[in-house]
Amino acid sequence: MAELSAAITSLTARARAALRRPPEPLSSRRIYVIIGVIVGIGSLANSWVLVGTLPTLGDLIIMLVASIIVTLIPLHPLPGALAYLCCWTVLLVIPSADLADMTVTNLAFMFFLGRFFRPRPAISLFLTTLFIEVIVLAIVATGDLANSLGSVWFIAVLGALLIPLGALVRFIEASRLADAEQADAQLEEMRLEIAREMHDLVAYSMSQTALRAQRAAADPSYPDQARDEFAALEATASDALHELRLLLRTLRQPSSTQEQPVSTATGLGGIVTDLSTAVSAVSADVSAAGFEITYHYRGDAVPTRIQASVLSRVAREMGANIIRHADPKAPVTMTLTLGPEVIRLVSTNRVRNTDAHLPRSGTGVLGMRERLATIGGTLTTLSDDGSWMVTATVPVAESRSTVLAPSEKRP
Known part of the structure; x- marks a missing residue:
């Protein structure tokens, strides 16, 4: 009762x-x-x-x-x-x-x-x-x-x-x-909790990493090569910290006041204005890590802003996987093809140990697939006799093409 x-x-x-x-x-x-x-x-x-x-x-x-x-x-x-x-x-x-x-x-x-x-x-x-x-x-x-x-x-x-x-x-x-x-209120609270945890843990650790790398880069007791590595580490950490802070700022905003998607409101969509330059920067980072890499760029199609943003992040993940898993003694290639029907980004490398298992579709590969799926793209992986190839494909958006001079760059 x-x-x-x-x-x-x-x-x-x-x-x-x-x-x-x-x-x-x-x-x-x-x-x-x-x-x-x-x-x-x-x-x-x-x-x-x-x-x-x-x-x-x-x-x-x-x-x-x-x-x-x-x-x-x-x-x-x-x-x-x-x-x-x-x-x-x-x-x-x-x-x-x-x-x-x-x-x-x-x-x-x-x-x-x-x-x-x-x-x-x-x-x-x-x-x-x-x-x-x-x-x-x-x-x-x-x-x-x-x-x-x-x-x-x-x-x-x-x-x-x-x-x-x-x-x-x-x-x-x-x-x-x-x-x-x-x-909605529960989602708002969950979003704010995630923002607080990311700020207290990830942002703090990243800022400390950037600060220590900056101090090490300015320490004359280290060799010049080590100081250059510290400077590159400080620049990478600072860039990631900047993007993280943009994301945290958006997460803290009430959803009712957000007039744009998170990917646009954070400003991430506006960071990349030239996809070829972004991929070239990734290949330069891989080269700075001690790899012999060749970057090919061809085609005249122009990706949309969101395509450039997503593909640049896919290129970053490709570069990170190369640094983690590739054999530094073997050549590495990154190829960006713009059109005529699709935009294709391909990376190839050999794994560090041919007897070990090749990279699996873990968090990084899954993240690339999810990013590409949001713009109608696909990701494929191929392994053969110790070699590893990753291909990201996105259809060319109609009415977004212009004439660019094909080029080929080698860092």
């Missing part, structure tokens, strides 16, 4: 909160505007097609006005409801009018009362509708009392059925919106 009571209390509180929520944006009410239009058409069909008689000019005007007002209620609930009550009053006052002219629109009106008004205003408007009908019929009714009471009873039944139905729809939609907002 205690669990049932707690469940009922929770459901009651949730329903109360849902019914008291402020109105949703106008853009989310379009479906109800469409319902209003359908109801208006149904009102005309009810008098014309189903009954089999053409409505009089007065009836037609009333039905059209009622249909238009019902359509506007989802957009402006209170003015629309008051205007509908005025239209209903006019229909009741006209002696020759047929109350059936607004029967169909009354269905939508009662439903909209429950959907777009909190319980107290909805009930107040409903009782006002009944009060107007009772007063007007008592004053101007010329038929028997039974028909007048039947009409009032019919409106009362409509309200008793449709207003709770509209309130139920309001509750369901508000509950779904609350669940979505709760999920």
